[in-house]
Amino acid sequence: QQQQQQQQQQQELKRLERRLEQQLHLQHLHKCQQRCLLLPALGATVDEDDELEILEVDAAIERLLSRKPRLVPSRKPTVQFKHRDPDNPLWFGRWFGSHRAPVALLESCSPAVAEYLRKDPDGPFADLQRNPPVAEMSRESVWGQWFFQQDEKEKTLKADWHSVPHLGSRCGLFVPRRAEWSSVTRAPPRIAAFMMAFRAVNQPLWSAIIDALTGLRLARERESEEYRAEGRGKLLGVFAECFKNQRHFGIVEAQVRFGVRGRQPSHKDGATSLLHMGLTLGGRRTLRAGLFPTGECPANFAAEELAPKEEDGEADESERDKDGTGKEGVWNADVWKAVNVHCQTMVPGSVYLSSPFLFEHAVQYEDCSPEEPMIALMARWGFPEDLGKHVNEMRTEDMLDIVAVITGCLQVAGSRGQIRMPSLDEVKQGEARLRHVDADLAEKAAQARRAREEQRKLMPRKPQTYVG
Numbered sequence: 001q002q003q004q005q006q007q008q009q010q011q012e013l014k015r016l017e018r019r020l021e022q023q024l025h026l027q028h029l030h031k032c033q034q035r036c037l038l039l040p041a042l043g044a045t046v047d048e049d050d051e052l053e054i055l056e057v058d059a060a061i062e063r064l065l066s067r068k069p070r071l072v073p074s075r076k077p078t079v080q081f082k083h084r085d086p087d088n089p090l091w092f093g094r095w096f097g098s099h100r101a102p103v104a105l106l107e108s109c110s111p112a113v114a115e116y117l118r119k120d121p122d123g124p125f126a127d128l129q130r131n132p133p134v135a136e137m138s139r140e141s142v143w144g145q146w147f148f149q150q151d152e153k154e155k156t157l158k159a160d161w162h163s164v165p166h167l168g169s170r171c172g173l174f175v176p177r178r179a180e181w182s183s184v185t186r187a188p189p190r191i192a193a194f195m196m197a198f199r200a201v202n203q204p205l206w207s208a209i210i211d212a213l214t215g216l217r218l219a220r221e222r223e224s225e226e227y228r229a230e231g232r233g234k235l236l237g238v239f240a241e242c243f244k245n246q247r248h249f250g251i252v253e254a255q256v257r258f259g260v261r262g263r264q265p266s267h268k269d270g271a272t273s274l275l276h277m278g279l280t281l282g283g284r285r286t287l288r289a290g291l292f293p294t295g296e297c298p299a300n301f302a303a304e305e306l307a308p309k310e311e312d313g314e315a316d317e318s319e320r321d322k323d324g325t326g327k328e329g330v331w332n333a334d335v336w337k338a339v340n341v342h343c344q345t346m347v348p349g350s351v352y353l354s355s356p357f358l359f360e361h362a363v364q365y366e367d368c369s370p371e372e373p374m375i376a377l378m379a380r381w382g383f384p385e386d387l388g389k390h391v392n393e394m395r396t397e398d399m400l401d402i403v404a405v406i407t408g409c410l411q412v413a414g415s416r417g418q419i420r421m422p423s424l425d426e427v428k429q430g431e432a433r434l435r436h437v438d439a440d441l442a443e444k445a446a447q448a449r450r451a452r453e454e455q456r457k458l459m460p461r462k463p464q465t466y467v468g
Contacts, residue, residue, distance in 0.1 A: 061408045064208040079421040081106040091291040093359030096400045101358040104410035111349030118281045123188030132370035157256040161187035163195035164250045165437045174388025176272040181385035193430030197422035212405045213240040250382020258373040266329020266362040270392040272380040273357040280346040283374025287344040290330045290360040
């Protein structure tokens with residue numbers, strides 16, 4: 001009896017310790033949410049030499065976006081992104097250290113643009129009746145020419161393309177699904193033009209994110225000499241440069257699936273999905289996301305709900321982490337509470353904009369034939385190899401700074417109507433611009449060849465000797 005009483009007392013002490021830890025986590029979360037930015041009193045561009053004022057992140061983002069044009073003008077009515085739940089524009093995802101990352105989930109729908117992209121005569125989806133997808137494809141087929149490969153784990157055909165115009169027809173980037181460097185070809189013209197147009201029409205938003213990242217770096221370096229000396233602010237600067245260099249939505253993963261209804265394994269993306277756009281061109285699929293209503297949610301399971309071990313009475317969290325992701329993840333209805341699971345059905349033209357790097361998720365595919373397959377485009381960060389490997393699994397306080405800025409800007413832009421889809425005319429303008437970019441790249445390559453030839457002509461020739 002004494003041993004049982006001692007065990008009960010020890011269990012009660014451990015429960016109290018866990019509750020105290022949770023309270024400390026919440027206090028730390030509140031402290032971390034008090035991020036401040038240094039912004040110029042006038043204008044929008046942040047510069048170290050400006051007279052700066054200190055603002056909290058939320059107020060600073062509101063100020064930055066109020067200084068930007070509400071929307072890039074368009075001759076025709078535009079399709080805007082809206083919050084999936086306008087009454088709750090902010091959700092919370094996975095743990096970053098001792099607190100959860102904030103998440104914004106925006107959605108839109110543009111069937112006309114999706115149909116135009118799918119019917120690109122230079123792409124693989126133009127004539128699915130004559131060239132339906134097959135599991136085993138030849139190099140000479142249209143699917144082989146666009147570098148599709150069978151993903152055995154998900155029973156899906158996948159291909160990786162880039163959409164950064166100045167990188168040319170082929171370049172090397174960090175490929176998300178392989179988590180390594182790979183040489184990738186440029187996306188089909190209409191898809192590449194769409195990504196260019198999407199970046200262009202929402203330039204005020206990207207500019208606001210750049211200013212916020214720069215202002216946060218200045219604030220962090222002024223408030224902490226240690227932060228400055230360790231060079232931790234470089235990460236904020238690198239992401240600002242990636243925006244300037246059009247690396248956002250710079251790599252596109254094309255997914256094609258046909259056959260019976262199926263489910264994708266539950267997972268979390270790498271950091272290339274810190275800013276992610278999913279566009280459905282064909283079929284029907286449902287995104288199932290694990291999101292929490294507040295940053296104070298401790299877990300799907302409370303500490304006292306976890307089954308204790310028989311040996312020492314401690315909770316076993318090795319097989320089931322504090323969010324209960326486990327093997328089945330968001331498909332496990334016994335673990336994931338209904339209030340924490342959000343389902344979003346997507347049909348041709350559906351688009352979502354979010355950060356799957358921050359939350360557990362999976363997709364369910366409906367029945368479809370090879371002639372009318374499921375087609376989806378996943379646009380993520382096009383990182384160089386060294387940066388991709390460095391940040392892909394980074395979940396630190398420094399990364400949380402970037403998360404707070406990007407999510408905050410998406411949240412405000414979605415609420416204020418400051419982010420939209422490009423119109424069909426703007427996509428066509430992107431095609432024309434892409435042709436000009438290709439012409440400029442070809443001219444520069446020709447000039448470089450001529451320069452090398454001239455240099456070879458000027459080099460002194462070595463005397464030739466003959467033996468025998």
